[in-house]
Each structure stands twice: as structure tokens, then as C-alpha cells.
Amino acid sequence: MSVKIKCVSKQLPKYSRTTQEILPFLDAWLLGQEPRFIRKVKKIFEGAAVDKRYSIMDPIEVFTKTSFEERNDIYIREVIDLGEKVIEKALLKANWKPQDLDYIITVSCTGIMIPSVDAYLINKLQLRQDIVRLPVTEMGCAAGISGIIYAKNFLQANPGKRAAVIAIESPTATFQLDDFSMANIVSAAIFGDGAACVLLSSHDDDEGPKILAEDMYHFYDNIHMMGFKLTNSGLQMVLDIEVPETISTHFPAIIHPFLAKNNLNIEAIDYLIFHPGGKKIVQTVEDLFSPLGKNIDETKEVLRLYGNMSSATVLYVLERIMDKKPEKGFIGLMLSFGPGFSAQRVLLEF
Template sequence: MTRIIHMETLKPKFSYTTDEIVEAACNSWLLKADELTRRKALKIFKGSQIDVRNAVVPLDIAFGELSFEQKNNIYKEEMVKYGVELLSNAISSSGIDPKEIDYIITTSCTGFMIPSVDAYLVNELGLRKDVVRLPVTEMGCAGGTAGLIYANDFLKANPDKTAVLLTMEIPSITFQRDDFSAENLVSTAIFSDGFACAILKGGEGRGAHIVDTDMYHFHGGTHLMGFNLVNSGLKIVLDKEVPNAIEGHFESIFLPFLKRNGLQIDDIQHYMFHPGGKKIINMVQDYISDYGKDISESKWVLNNHGNMSSATILHIFDRVNTARDIKTGDMGYMLAFGPGFMAQSLILKWENE
């Protein structure tokens, strides 16, 4: 069985309140918008249920006139810098030796790097020459759950080995300055830069054990979420029907997976849902609260960090692990959605001894 033995999160250099971002937007980006668009943007920002967002660059650069090349150069430089710091911190905090790492998975959808960031980490941190690398680049917000699933598959086959998963997202540099569509307004209001690293081992022992995993695909949903590659960079695709699509499929994703493992909703103590935005998180909260359950840690992460794409679900796990009294035998359910359209789930069981 695979177990998560350590979770490390890393906060980007710059943090801004919603009021600070709104002020910066009104003094730069929104100056070119008509009055109706400005009012709409401010309503989306202030109604997002997000108090703080983080970024690797200051707001004047995030809202500046950058070419695609300039944006992607920022992405490459910051990915290596934050990747080295994140993995170094995770190694130090967990007490593992870098030479123990057999498998390194990296997830990101907010820029392009060839070679991928994991190649730089192998060199910078002196990982073994035979370390297995898996960059996951096109899973969007589901990249964190996907990475855990891929690590689980590897460690089930190799129970004596160690895997690390780094989720690294910089959506601040995907901002489209000349786009005042509803999609870009929502994207600018909810997304935030973020980084997290999970260390996983095979076999028995302390940690959050992965009991089972599942991937669920929405047929005919490729138009719902993603990026279009345009001359100014990555332009968000975020269909207004996403919340309705999730609500329509939610029980089909959720209940059969629990049943397959002989579980019911009441058997799960800790629910961890990726908060794609206010509508989605409120829908899930309304559903789960009918069973006396809550997703307070998911809401806390959205409120204090925003939507960090693939890094969000790992931040939620870290928040649950540190803010709650986790007992041996406690069960967890983790769910995230991503382009395709798809949902990815994991069931966890904690062992503290």
C-alpha cells in the first residue's frame, strides 16, 4: 500500500488582498474597459470568497504588457527557483535522503519547459542518475490528484521505493491584458500561484495510506475547461456550464466509488474537494452538509490562497493534516476536476503508529 508520509507547501514571494488587487487592476488593466465591464470585474473579485492571492511577480508585472516569450521566460525561471526550494524543504523536513528518491513527478499547466523542471531538480539536488521522471503537463486542476494516482501505481508495483510529487502552478503569467471576456475576468479573480510537494513511500507504516483511486470522464466535455494557445500566451477556456456539469455528475462520481470500497458517506471523516470557485464549492458544501459533513479546510484554502490549479488539493491535504485531530483509522476522500472533462478521486486511511 502507498502512503503519503510528508506534505510540504511553499508560498510565493508576493501576497495581495482582494482590495489591493482590485486597486491595481483599476489603475492599469481595467482603465481600458468600459464602465459595465469594470463593475462586472469588481463584482466577480469581491464575490469570489477569496481574501488573499499569491504570485511570483509583483502586480505591476502581472498586469503588465508582456509578450508570450516574456511570460514563459518568467515561468521557466520561477519554476526552477521555487522547485529547488520546495523539494529541498521537503527533503529536510521529512528527513529522507535525496538519494532515496526513485520517482519524481511534476505537475504544471501554466507554462512550457523543455526540458521539464524535474530535469533541473535532478541536477540541482544531486538525485540519482537512475531516478524515474514523469512530467504531467495537461491535467489542469486535476494534476495534483493525477500525480498521487501515478505515484500510487508506481509504488504498488515497487513497495520498497520512494516517490515525490511536486505540484507547481504560476497562473499569474497566463493573464490576458486585452481580454475582457467573462472567462478572463473569472480566471483573473480566482486563480493564484502556488506550490506543494508530497513525499510517498510504499509498504506499511505511518502516513495517509491510499486505499483506492478512480478517474471519471465526462463524455462530450472537452469544451468545458482548458487553455487556447494564442499569440499573447495561454488564454483560459472556462465554460459557464462547468458548475452545472459537475452538479449533474456529482453523485455518479462520488457514491459508486465509495460503494466499491464498502463505504458510505458517514464513514469518511475528512472530505477534501478542489474548490474550483465559489459556485462549485458552495454546491459541494450544500450536498455534503446534509450528511453532517463539512469541507471547511477546502473553503479555508480557497479563502486564503485562491485556486492554485493542481497545487490546491495538496494544500487542502496539508491543511487537514495540520489543523485537524487526525486519528488512526480516520478515512479521507479527495476529489478534483480538470480538463477533458474529468474527475479524479482518492480514498485515504491514516495510520499514526
């Protein structure tokens, strides 16, 4: 019995702006700051390798001072809408009915809601009353792959079942208007909003790439590297400048033992399905793999088109790879990083 990924779908929010269209908003936000600092901030946005980003809010709302409560209310309203649309899109793609789902995992770290979004989706789509639900709320960018790992373990233990992993994120809802730190500025430059849904199955009749293996890798003594601080004005980004270097240092330990455990080496990997954390992280990963003749072109393209959408982003990369219809037997390696600090890995056979 194997667990397969049936399909992936994405859903984008209604608002979007190119980087060039965002620059005038920066002028208003940075009014009164030193000219040299303003030039530096604009250079960060222009050099972030993000051409366009989507948002649950109009840019005017993003750059308007609001309370945490007001912003979180928008987050709740919009993630429910995005969640409903993306799961409906995925079910249609798979030709499944809502009642076919046995397990629902929802992933988000950019707002706070209790009950979690899966409870709303159960009602809106009339999912089965005995569906097993699991909200994953505090794993950041790594949580999309984490959700796949949890779904795989459930399905492997329960043959003939089906699961949905839904990642919905709004990093723009965490933008801090009064915070001129590099962490807030860099996150604003690289992040965007979006949702994705992965449908998985242990049903004999379902086809799709097979999950061969999965693993987590936890960095010791790097809790400070990434996350959110809960403040009176909302979720304040924590993003250490050393993240790319730390990833680079640990990379051999993250990749090679995992592949060796599955009797593979990096040369055997046909598709690198990596989370585009940001331009520097992408460059770090590319520098490590290009000498081996590997590329992460789809990762770079997702960053360019949408920005980093936290947990949902690697699922956009996966969708692009699956849309290419890889040859039977090709191997893919999924990888993402998140707070903790940790790395999540999944090995696929197409």
C-alpha cells in the same frame, strides 16, 4: 504492502496582494471600459471568496503588456526555484535525503518548458541518476491527484520505494491583458500561484495515511468546458460558465459508486479533501454534502487564503487535514476536477 503519504509541504511565491490591494490595478487595466462593466468586474473580484493571492510576478508585471516569450521565461525561472524550495522542505520534514527518491513526478499546466522542471531538480538536488521521472503537463486542476495516482501505482508495483509528486503552478502567468472576456476575468479573480510537494512511500519503515483506492471519472462530450487555448499572447483561459452545474449533475456518479466499490458510503467519510475550484464550485459541493452533516471548511479556507492554484491547491487542503493529526482509522476522500472533463479521486485511511 501498502502505499502511504509520508508528508506534504507547500511553498508560496515571493509576491502577494490582498483582493483590496488588487482593485487599484483593475482601475488602470479597465480604463476606458463602460462604468457598468467596471463595477461588474470589481464585484467578481470582491465576491470570489479569495482574500489574498500569491504570484511569481509583481502585480505591476502582471498588468504590463509583455510577450508570451517574456512571461514564459519568468514562469520557467520561478517554477524551478519554487520546485527546489518545496521539495527540500518536504524532504526535511520527512527526514529523507534527496538520494532516497526513486520516482519524481512534476505537475504543471500554466507554462511551457522542455526539458521539464523535474530535469532541473535532478541536477539541483543531485537526485539519483537512475531516478524515474514523469512530467504531467496537461491535466489542469486535476493533476495534483493524478500525480498521486501515478505514484501510487508505481510504488505498489515496487515495494520499498519512495516517490515525490511536485505541483507548481502560476495561473497569473496566463493572464491576458487584452482579453476582457468573462473567462479571463473570472480566472484572474479566483486563481493564484503556488507549489506543493507530496512524498509517498511503499517502504515498510515509513508511516502516514494509507492510500486505499484511486479512480478517475471521465465526462463524455465536455471537452469544451475547461482548458487553455494557445494564442500568440500566451495561454488563454477556457472556462465554461456551466462547470459548476455540470459537476453537480455528475456528482452522484462520481462519488457513490467509487465508495460502494470500496464497501463504503458517504457517512463513513470523516474528511472531505476537495479541490477549491472557485466559489461556485465550492458552494455546489457544500450544498450536496451539508445535508449529510459533512463540511469542506478546509477547502474553503484554502481558497480564501491563497485562491485556486490549479493542481497544487488540493494538496494544500491535504496538508491542513494531515496537520490536524486525524485519529487512526479515519477515512478521507480526495477529489479534484480538470480539463477533459474529468474527476480524480483518492481514498485515504489515516
